Amino acid sequence: MLRITLAQLNPTVGDIEGNTQRMAAAARQAAGEGAQLIVFGELAVTGFQPGDLLAEPGFLDRVDAALALLQRESAALPDLHWVLGAPTAHAGGPNALPHDSLLVLQGGQLRLSVARRQLAAQGDPDLRRHFAPGPAGAPQLLDIGGVRVGFVVGEDLQDEATTAALAGAAPGLVVHIGARSSCLGRRARHHAECAQASERLRAPLVSVQQVGGHDDLVYDGGSLAAVPGAGVVFEALRFEEDAPLLELHDGGRLSGARGQALADVLTQGLPLMEFYRRQIVLGLQDYARRCGFAKVLVGSSGGLDSALTLALAVQALGAQNVVGVTMPSRFSTAGSVQDSLALGRNLGIELLSHPIADLVAAYGGQFQGSFGQPLAGLALENVQARIRGTVLMEYSNTFGHLLLTTGNKSEISVGYCTLYGDTCGGLGLIGDIYKTEAFELARHLNARAGRELVPQAVIDKPPSAELSPGQRDDDSLPPYPVLDEVLKFLVEGPALPPAQYQAARAFVEEQQRSEEGRALVQRVRRLMAISEYKRHQAAPVLRLRPRPFGAYGRQMPIAARLG
Structure with missing residues (x-):
């Protein structure tokens, strides 16, 4: 049996020392509860994601100091393996971009390092500007508590080559660390992706996320576990820090901390409002x-x-x-x-x-x-x-x-x-x-x-x-019920959840059947275009929907011709 703590924390971007202290405290608590493995989120040391802080003088030195401290902390808890995310140096030289890496610490040693390869993340900060992709290679696994454990970072979970190579190594568990920001429809998509990945891997999967607000993005937590044939069988708290303890039994069965059955995971999640x-x-x-x-x-x-x-x-x-x-x-x-x-x-x-x-x-x-x-x-x-x-x-x-x-x-x-x-x-x-x-x-x-x-x-x-x-x-x-359906189609379009997109598309298609309706849609498009300069100067807004205005959503030029 392997006992796993999913350490879903709320790190502050750039507060390397504070984040590290909280990780160490969580690890001590997990060890006291008998955990053999504790998993933190992607870039947990720096918070996700530090952006151009990575290029600030001394920033990566602070990361190295934090990792050294965590290694010393792990030496005091020799029976606990720590899985965490941090930027690490690229072998290409001092001016090369760092890697977005998953690290495994145990007994004061760095046991394993896996660099994220797939850096695109639609709707989230563009990691390609700040990180170098990890090198291709054979999957790396560790034996933890008698279980063969594989590891994957971020969007690599959706990469078929990565998951196929891992599946070929026959893991008994796959650990995924990520930082999935929250918006309408994102939870359902993440659940589907994790369920599908577990099927491809032919192994139980745990995915640990962060929670908290960072500028206009909010991370809702919801760390989870999935097993082949059943999909998502466990979900941590949403919009709160959480550190649940799970037990992995022979045959790939997951249970709560004392062997109790896991609570059913709600398919629909929270009501929209x-x-x-x-x-x-x-x-x-x-x-x-x-x-x-x-x-x-x-x-x-x-x-x-x-x-x-x-x-x-x-x-x-x-x-x-x-x-x-x-x-x-x-x-x-x-x-x-x-x-x-x-x-x-x-x-x-x-x-x-x-x-x-x-x-x-x-x-x-x-x-x-x-x-x-x-x-x-x-x-x-x-x-x-x-x-x-x-x-x-x-x-x-x-x-x-x-x-x-x-x-x-x-x-x-x-x-x-x-x-x-x-x-x-x-x-x-x-x-x-x-x-x-x-x-x-x-x-x-x-x-x-x-x-x-x-x-x-x-x-x-x-x-x-x-x-x-x-x-x-x-x-x-136009009346808001009319305007909003047109806007949903023009602003978000196929990024909408399927039911909303179908409704908005049908509404706009109905408008296009009359001269008055066509004029209305064209007027809304023009109002959107001539107002772009206002949005470029406006305050950030909290992201709730798939395609917000701002850095992580709809990005349009100001001086452009409307087709």
């Missing part, structure tokens, strides 16, 4: 903590998006660490002001008021005095948003709060936002969910709480920027 909630909460918690912010700030307009952002921020950080600022103008309705007050009471947050009517009037008077034209139309609308953005940034600078942006994916897609206005901030929580999903998520938060967090009046009223008299979003945009 609960997945969104947990991903956003973890993403904000880690972003704020790692960037040194204790409190956050949100401009409260009385509308759905700011209300939803505030409600999510409270769940992540607590009401005492969230501040809302309402900034009414002469176009703000009494209902919106009252809705902001009701929201503040429901959430228990501090809600401050900073009216902007006098500032807008001063801008208008100075503009006309300087340029001989009144401030009107779009310029007047945008100056209100920019004054609000300036007020919020003044507060952020003065009190040290992280400003959260409140735009949703529908608005960001078509540029229904003001650059240097409502786009100001350090992080967007709902920038990767569509407006129709924002309504659904608000209802989910209320249902989960058993009371109104987001006032029903906010959910029910027609969306409006309130920058001109009687303004409504659908004066400028």
Whole structure:
């Protein structure tokens, strides 16, 4: 029997010393529980992924020092094998890119090193810029507790040549370390890939992932075990650190720490809105903590998006660490002001008021005095948003709060936002969910709480920027149920989960059957294209869907011709 601890930790990118200390503590605990093998995630020493930190002076020296420390720690636990990920030097010389490697330590010695060969990872950081691929060669295996164990890193698990070579070595167990970021549909795909790999390997497989938020990516954990013929038979906690102990018995059977049967793995995973909630909460918690912010700030307009952002921020950080600022103008309705007050009471947050009517009037008077034209139309609308953005940034600078942006994916897609206005901030929580999903998520938060967090009046009223008299979003945009289906097809397309893609494709094909529908689709495409410059200057948004805007998703040129 082999006892295996799946050490699913939340490392901080670049905190080599802190990550190492936590790994050593986890190993001591695992040894105390009788584990013979502990497995950490890919690049666990540096956090996934360090990017150009790898080229910083002294960074790889710190990695080497950490590995030396871990070897010394392993000497004190001679019965425990440690599997971990770290960058290692390339034999090509001092200027060569390092390898993304899996290392096995035991008894103070480096027993084995396997460098990742397949470096492409669609939708995640491009490792090819930072790492050299590992060399081809025969699979490396170790005997651990009487079990012949093979090892594989990252996307090599989907490489048929790698898995075929491993299968030919007849392992009794294959250990995989990875760092799979989370988005809609990713869990199901990972489960399928691991189940298929276990079949090809003809052996039980354990796959250890990391958990936590790193910039706009969130890693949801869900480390797992799969066996041939049954697929995924165990899944660790999601969105939390976890260190479950599994037992591998003769014949390839897996059980819990004391031989108990493993709990059934849910095929569908979390409901969609609960997945969104947990991903956003973890993403904000880690972003704020790692960037040194204790409190956050949100401009409260009385509308759905700011209300939803505030409600999510409270769940992540607590009401005492969230501040809302309402900034009414002469176009703000009494209902919106009252809705902001009701929201503040429901959430228990501090809600401050900073009216902007006098500032807008001063801008208008100075503009006309300087340029001989009144401030009107779009310029007047945008100056209100920019004054609000300036007020919020003044507060952020003065009190040290992280400003959260409140735009949703529908608005960001078509540029229904003001650059240097409502786009100001350090992080967007709902920038990767569509407006129709924002309504659904608000209802989910209320249902989960058993009371109104987001006032029903906010959910029910027609969306409006309130920058001109009687303004409504659908004066400028197609109705959101229509717009969102077109956007899903144009922005994400085949990257969507199959059911969503089929629905969006069918909707757009139906639109193409009429002249009015064709014009609508073309208009949305044009709005997306002419708004690209705004997205290039916007705050990062937490990734939730397969193709977000930003570095790890949809990347388009600004100065391009729309075909």
